[in-house]
Amino acid sequence: MVPIRKILYATDFSESSAPACAYAQTIAQLADAQIHVLHVIGELADSRRSRIPPEAFEIFEKEIELYVVKEMEEFCRRHLGDTVTYTSETIIGNPCQTILAAAQQQKADLIVMGTHGRTGLEHVLVGSTAERVVRRSSIPVLTVRATP
Template identity: 75%
Template sequence: MKKISRILYATDFSESSAPAAEYALTLAQLAGADIHVLHVIGELEDKRRGRIPPEAFELFEKEIEVHVVKEMDQFCRQHLRDEVRYTTETTIGKPFQVILATARSQNADLIVMGTHGRTGIEHVLMGSTAERVVRRSPIPVLTVPCHDGK
């Protein structure tokens, strides 16, 4: 069996990402692996972005980044504590593309991420980042379903 030394844990800080954090933590502890925690801020589509003046958009991006760094710190302290070695990263882009690129650049052996459990028309309209990652990833992907009482 291949050794797991680096886990990429992708999170959107939602409730559905908390169970996935537990799995990432447990697997890292069992394997003696490090975790790279990634949060991707989805970028606006070009047609929506064009309606925002460039200087306002730059200020908006900076404010979001400051907020997300604080949220990342709080999320990691709550869910990963000091029980494993981890690094964090926040970036802007298309989530599934950034997750795959980060897995490559971090030499990850495993990707762990939560799923929202969308079905039907909501799934068709919103798509699934986890599904896109699973289909395109050259390394194993562990998807952890949300336990929201459904």
């Protein structure tokens, strides 16, 4: 069996991501592994970004980052506490690409993330970051469906 030393847990901070966090936590405890908690702030599409003056966009971006850092601290405290060793990071970027890049940078052995379980037209329109990560990842990915 391949040892698991580092788990990348990707979260959007929603309550539907909590079950995936519980799996990451349990696996980390069983394997004596570390968790790297990652939240990706999606980039604005160029068409929307061009409508915002650059100086206003920089202020907006910094405010979002400050807010997300606080949210990350609260999420980790509430869901992980001191039960496992973890680090955390927030990055602005394309969620799928950023998760895969972070997994490689962190030398993760496993990616754990939640999935909203969208189907039908909603799945076609919104897509699934988890699905894209599963298809492109070179390491195992555990997806945990949110409880309805």
